Amino acid sequence: MFSELKKYAKDHHIPIIYDDGLLFLKNLIEINNVKDVLEIGTAIGYSALQMASFGCQVDTFERNETLADIAKDNVKKFGYESQIQVILHDALVPYENLKIYDLIFIDAAKAQYQKFFEIYQVFLKPNGMIVCDNLSFHDLKKEDVNRHTKQLLGKIERFKQFLINHPDFQTQFDAVGDGMSVSKRRTT
Ligand code: SAM
Helix, strand or coil: CHHHHHHHHHHCCCCCCCHHHHHHHHHHHHHCCCCEEEEECCCCCHHHHHHHHCCCEEEEEECCHHHHHHHHHHHHHHCCCCCEEEEECCCCCCCCCCCCEEEEEECCCHHHHHHHHHHHHHHEEEEEEEEECCCCHHHCCHHHCCHHHHHHHHHHHHHHHHHHCCCCEEEEEECCCCCEEEEEECCC
C-alpha cells in the first residue's frame, strides 16, 4: 500500500519524505515514545500515514485543497481516520484548535520555516522536539541555480543560523533525508 502512494507521488511530481529520512523519524518516534505529532505539510498524506502506522496521533496541515482531499481519501483507504486529522489550512495563519505535541514535523514551504517554527513552538511539550526536513535542498549549490532558487538557498541558510543561535532550543543537524534537523529545548 505505501509503495502505491510512493508511486503516485513520483508520477505526479509530489515531493514526499525520503526513505532514510522516514527511518530516522521512525527511530526518533520510537526512542522518545512520541504519541502526538503536528505536521506542517501533508501533501498526499504519505508521512502522516507512516507516522500513524508507528502508533502516533497526527494532526497535519495542508493548504492545497486538492492535495488535502487526496490525503483525506488516503487516510480513509488506510483506515487511519481515528489517528490522523488532515486540516485544510495555511499554516502561516495561526490556528488555535490544537493540542500540545511531542513532535512537530515541519515539511512545507522552505522559505517559511522560521515562521512555522516561531508560530508552532508554543504547541510543543516541554521535552518535545521540532524536526525539519529539506534543509539540504537536494544539495544544490548557489552557483548552479537561478535567482529564485538562490534566494531560497539563502533563506534556508538563514533558518539554519536561526536554529543554531536560538536561545531556547538546541539543534542537531543530520545528513539524512534531504537534510534534517532536530531541535529540543535547552535544559540549562
Ligand atoms: N510531509 C509530506 C510527506 O512526506 O509525505 C510531504 C509534504 S510536501 C514536501 C510539502 C507540502 O506542504 C505541499 O503539499 C504544500 O502544499 C504544503 N504547504 C506548503 N506551505 C504550506 C502552508 N503554509 N500551509 C500548509 N501547507 C503548506
